[in-house]
Amino acid sequence: MKKFMNEAGSLAADSLDGFVGAHDDLVAFGQDRKHVRRRVLSPGKVAIIAGGGAGHEPMHVGFIGKGMLDAACTGHVFTSPTPDQILGAIRETDNGAGVLLIVKNYDGDLMNFEMAAEMAVSDGGHRIETLIVNDDIAVERTARGTGRRGVAGTLVVEKIVGAAAEAGLDLFSLKAVGESAIAATRTMGVALKGATVPQTTRETFVLGETEMEVGVGIHGEPGRSRQDIADAATIASLICRQILDDLEPAQGQRILLFVNGLGATPPSELYLMFGLARRFFEAHGLVVCRKLVGTYATSLDMAGMSITVTLLDDASLGLWDAPVHSAALHW
Amino acid sequence: MKKFMNEAGSLAADSLDGFVGAHDDLVAFGQDRKHVRRRVLSPGKVAIIAGGGAGHEPMHVGFIGKGMLDAACTGHVFTSPTPDQILGAIRETDNGAGVLLIVKNYDGDLMNFEMAAEMAVSDGGHRIETLIVNDDIAVERTARGTGRRGVAGTLVVEKIVGAAAEAGLDLFSLKAVGESAIAATRTMGVALKGATVPQTTRETFVLGETEMEVGVGIHGEPGRSRQDIADAATIASLICRQILDDLEPAQGQRILLFVNGLGATPPSELYLMFGLARRFFEAHGLVVCRKLVGTYATSLDMAGMSITVTLLDDASLGLWDAPVHSAALHW
Numbered sequence: 322m323k324k325f326m327n328e329a330g331s332l333a334a335d336s337l338d339g340f341v342g343a344h345d346d347l348v349a350f351g352q353d354r355k356h357v358r359r360r361v362l363s364p365g366k367v368a369i370i371a372g373g374g375a376g377h378e379p380m381h382v383g384f385i386g387k388g389m390l391d392a393a394c395t396g397h398v399f400t401s402p403t404p405d406q407i408l409g410a411i412r413e414t415d416n417g418a419g420v421l422l423i424v425k426n427y428d429g430d431l432m433n434f435e436m437a438a439e440m441a442v443s444d445g446g447h448r449i450e451t452l453i454v455n456d457d458i459a460v461e462r463t464a465r466g467t468g469r470r471g472v473a474g475t476l477v478v479e480k481i482v483g484a485a486a487e488a489g490l491d492l493f494s495l496k497a498v499g500e501s502a503i504a505a506t507r508t509m510g511v512a513l514k515g516a517t518v519p520q521t522t523r524e525t526f527v528l529g530e531t532e533m534e535v536g537v538g539i540h541g542e543p544g545r546s547r548q549d550i551a552d553a554a555t556i557a558s559l560i561c562r563q564i565l566d567d568l569e570p571a572q573g574q575r576i577l578l579f580v581n582g583l584g585a586t587p588p589s590e591l592y593l594m595f596g597l598a599r600r601f602f603e604a605h606g607l608v609v610c611r612k613l614v615g616t617y618a619t620s621l622d623m624a625g626m627s628i629t630v631t632l633l634d635d636a637s638l639g640l641w642d643a644p645v646h647s648a649a650l651h652w
Numbered sequence: 653m654k655k656f657m658n659e660a661g662s663l664a665a666d667s668l669d670g671f672v673g674a675h676d677d678l679v680a681f682g683q684d685r686k687h688v689r690r691r692v693l694s695p696g697k698v699a700i701i702a703g704g705g706a707g708h709e710p711m712h713v714g715f716i717g718k719g720m721l722d723a724a725c726t727g728h729v730f731t732s733p734t735p736d737q738i739l740g741a742i743r744e745t746d747n748g749a750g751v752l753l754i755v756k757n758y759d760g761d762l763m764n765f766e767m768a769a770e771m772a773v774s775d776g777g778h779r780i781e782t783l784i785v786n787d788d789i790a791v792e793r794t795a796r797g798t799g800r801r802g803v804a805g806t807l808v809v810e811k812i813v814g815a816a817a818e819a820g821l822d823l824f825s826l827k828a829v830g831e832s833a834i835a836a837t838r839t840m841g842v843a844l845k846g847a848t849v850p851q852t853t854r855e856t857f858v859l860g861e862t863e864m865e866v867g868v869g870i871h872g873e874p875g876r877s878r879q880d881i882a883d884a885a886t887i888a889s890l891i892c893r894q895i896l897d898d899l900e901p902a903q904g905q906r907i908l909l910f911v912n913g914l915g916a917t918p919p920s921e922l923y924l925m926f927g928l929a930r931r932f933f934e935a936h937g938l939v940v941c942r943k944l945v946g947t948y949a950t951s952l953d954m955a956g957m958s959i960t961v962t963l964l965d966d967a968s969l970g971l972w973d974a975p976v977h978s979a980a981l982h983w
Contacts, residue, residue, distance in 0.1 A: 323844040323845065323861075323864075323881060323955065324844075324921055325921040326883070326921065333920075335924045335927060335928075336923045336924040337923075338927045339922075339925070339945070340945075342926065343926050343930075376920065378920040513654040513655075514654065552658045552659075556656065585915075585916035585917070587709065587915035587916065587952060588947060588950065589663070589664075589707065589950070592671040593658075593666045593670050595670040595674050596671075596673050597670070599670070599674075614670070616919060616947065619918050622918050624916065652982065
């Protein structure tokens with residue numbers, strides 16, 4: 322394992338320290354450095370808080386700022402933040418309009434965010450609602466278990482909900498906006514190399530020289546299948562086809578197409594995949610009217626990428642286009 | 653070798669196609685797809701053109717836009733664009749105010765940009781000036797050979813010169829602004845894993861499991877030394893010390909600190925290195941008043957990062973802060 326780090330145990334905290342130092346015009350540490358929040362909160366609006374394990378940077382701290390998140394709580398690598406951390410963020414950002422928590426669909430995150438919400442309601446009288454993002458179509462929808470994971474599509478939900486909150490929507494309306502965005506969003510990823518977890522110094526999975534993992538999760542969860550590596554056009558078709566089959570969009574439907582790097586895949590390859598995915602969806606009658614390409618939701622140093630599609634209507638298009646000023650997204 | 657690509661020979665072109673498709677609100681292909689330029693040129697200003705081999709994305713195409721470049725010419729992977737390509741970009745962007753070429757200091761680039769400039773002057777009557785960026789302190793200044801290479805600091809030069817051009821400076825004034833920015837800028841990089849060149853399917857250099865290459869170039873040129881890998885704080889001190897010794901800044905000097913990913917190093921590690929570099933320079937009496945962290949000047953899928961410092965004065969600070977709207981830099 323080769324990483325730029327001091328000790329395995331301090332990688333997450335050291336990285337967060339660097340992040341806050343690099344963007345101290347936008348963000349600040351909350352109390353005891355347990356969360357990161359906007360330097361200046363907007364009065365009167367619902368607070369939007371997200372969080373999860375470290376190792377997915379810039380998600381979520383990179384999305385803190387006007388038009389997106391108010392705060393984010395980061396745990397250790399691939400480990401949920403504690404209820405205590407989340408409660409602190411709620412207390413520091415709720416100005417009376419309530420708090421919307423955006424949670425990726427993992428057992429640990431669900432449990433800790435739910436516990437924090439209960440404490441905030443019972444002890445502090447906060448009004449709390451929760452959105453659970455589950456955009457990863459690699460996992461089948463089943464009656465048992467947690468179901469589909471939350472992955473890169475979480476960015477889209479945070480952007481749309483954040484814009485709606487900035488526009489002054491109330492807590493319940495925001496929850497409805499978020500649920501629509503979640504219902505309209507699907508993601509699938511593929512890895513060429515597993516992530517190396519600093520504490521164990523081992524890869525989450527080891528692929529052979531000619532293998533790829535299709536449908537991989539952002540913690541190195543196994544995907545749908547391990548296959549021989551193919552050319553980029555074949556990989557793009559494989560993933561885009563799954564998304565299309567799951568979303569079943571109408572002809573002429575407008576979409577946001579988002580190609581996300583998982584950590585160790587360079588921009589040149591992400592752009593190449595974007596071009597192929599765009600052609601695929603256009604050939605299938607969709608209108609790619611918004612685009613995003615970059616490394617936004619990572620799995621440490623995993624080599625790979627994911628493709629996210631969100632169906633857009635006039636409302637969500639307007640919210641996507643609304644100004645955002647965070648470290649990782651800015652327009 | 654594992655990459656998202658179709659054929660080795662088409663990686664650069666396929667990637668560029670994806671880039672232009674993803675950012676078609678900002679950029680368009682020039683004639684015969686030989687260069688990329690702003691979708692809408694600003695009348696009356698000096699045209700700023702950069703270029704070089706592919707494999708360094710988002711440099712330079714990601715810097716095309718208002719406040720930065722007017723056009724960029726990309727060659728094959730790690731190969732200079734041809735004089736023909738550069739001449740085409742000059743013809744399509746010069747509106748009478750002249751053209752400033754920004755060239756990284758490599759033999760192939762120097763030769764082809766010089767040839768294009770000569771053709772543009774003699775055949776087309778264009779007024780051309782050239783800036784040669786040589787920020788890489790890993791190479792000693794010597795009387796023989798090409799000397800110091802142009803690496804990530806090229807971004808800083810392009811941003812400062814681009815802002816000055818947008819403000820209406822004439823060609824000769826812009827060249828002076830650029831030369832000041834070059835004189836104020838130093839970079840040094842370190843690699844944990846070499847880049848894999850698609851055509852050869854081999855790494856540019858192969859490091860052992862516990863080795864790092866200090867002072868690496870962006871084409872996998874050998875660095876100053878191959879050393880045992882160290883913790884991040886040691887690596888940061890090692891590089892920052894070299895930069896400090898080379899720049900010899902005054903106490904209280906304001907600097908821009910830029911930590912750049914070389915392709916396969918994730919944001920979490922880049923932010924960690926930024927935090928350490930910032931502390932180093934602050935402990936040595938400098939004022940880190942502007943910051944940039946991200947993957948901007950890559951070497952394909954090389955794992956590693958570089959640290960760039962630019963000494964700032966009121967003029968360059970104002971130019972750095974001026975609005976920019978490109979695919980990779982936007983404020």
